[in-house]
Amino acid sequence: QVQLQQSGPGLVQPSQTLSLTCAISGDSVSSNSFAWNWIRQSPSRGLEWLGRTYYRSKWYNDYAASVKSRISINPDTSKNQFSLHLKSVTPEDTALYYCARDTRLGYGFQYWGQGTLVTVS
Amino acid sequence: DIQMTQSPSSLSAFVGDRVTITCQASQDIRSYLNWYQQRPGKAPNLLISGASNLETGVPSRFSGTGSGTFFTLTISSLQPEDSATYFCQQFHSLPPGGAYTFGQGTKLEIK
Numbered sequence: 185q186v187q188l189q190q191s192g193p194g195l196v197q198p199s200q201t202l203s204l205t206c207a208i209s210g211d212s213v214s215s216n217s218f219a220w221n222w223i224r225q226s227p228s229r230g231l232e233w234l235g236r237t238y239y240r241s242k243w244y245n246d247y248a249a250s251v252k253s254r255i256s257i258n259p260d261t262s263k264n265q266f267s268l269h270l271k272s273v274t275p276e277d278t279a280l281y282y283c284a285r286d287t288r289l290g291y292g293f294q295y296w297g298q299g300t301l302v303t304v305s
Numbered sequence: 306d307i308q309m310t311q312s313p314s315s316l317s318a319f320v321g322d323r324v325t326i327t328c329q330a331s332q333d334i335r336s337y338l339n340w341y342q343q344r345p346g347k348a349p350n351l352l353i354s355g356a357s358n359l360e361t362g363v364p365s366r367f368s369g370t371g372s373g374t375f376f377t378l379t380i381s382s383l384q385p386e387d388s389a390t391y392f393c394q395q396f397h398s399l400p401p402g403g404a405y406t407f408g409q410g411t412k413l414e415i416k
Contacts, residue, residue, distance in 0.1 A: 296348030
């Protein structure tokens with residue numbers, strides 16, 4: 185059974201960098217079959233896919249256009265985890281952040297972390 | 306990005322009622338549509354993929370139909386544990402070049 189455990193601060197100051205980590209058990213961040221995603225949820229923006237990292241003989245990243253200039257998602261194979269870094273945050277980045285693994289063939293999201301409420305203030 | 310619009314935004318129904326939620330896409334997405342259930346304080350849970358395919362373990366009272374731009378999620382006989390928010394999500398336009406996008410959600414309450 186795949187489990188995702190999130191960690192990171194719940195409060196970030198404006199203009200600083202939001203950093204969260206998602207530790208994986210029951211699967212590998214280096215899997216050739218799945219991608220590892222970050223999704224956030226807020227009353228104003230709803231559910232918003234932010235980006236993903238995945239390995240297909242080499243590492244790839246895809247990011248949402250809305251955050252592309254500020255985001256990086258990085259795998260850590262030694263710890264079997266991946267991280268989100270969102271720089272230059274504003275109060276509009278206040279949200280519940282989830283990590284998630286996609287389904288086979290990448291059509292949806294099958295496993296989710298517990299969520300981390302991040303407040304920018 | 307493809308915009309997904311759900312209606313209603315909220316509804317209230319009795320146990321045993323038949324409930325229908327709709328989702329409209331801003332362009333043709335064929336059958337590339339998923340439905341999720343999110344209970345309070347929990348992450349979303351994938352219920353239906355490809356517009357009509359129930360995920361393993363999902364009760365048969367849930368069903369999904371539609372293609373193109375109009376989709377429905379139906380609960381044939383509402384149960385107390387179905388109180389949740391429901392989201393649609395398209396996977397027709399995916400990264401790179403596109404993005405997974407979600408509807409704004411429909412909050413379902415039991416009377």
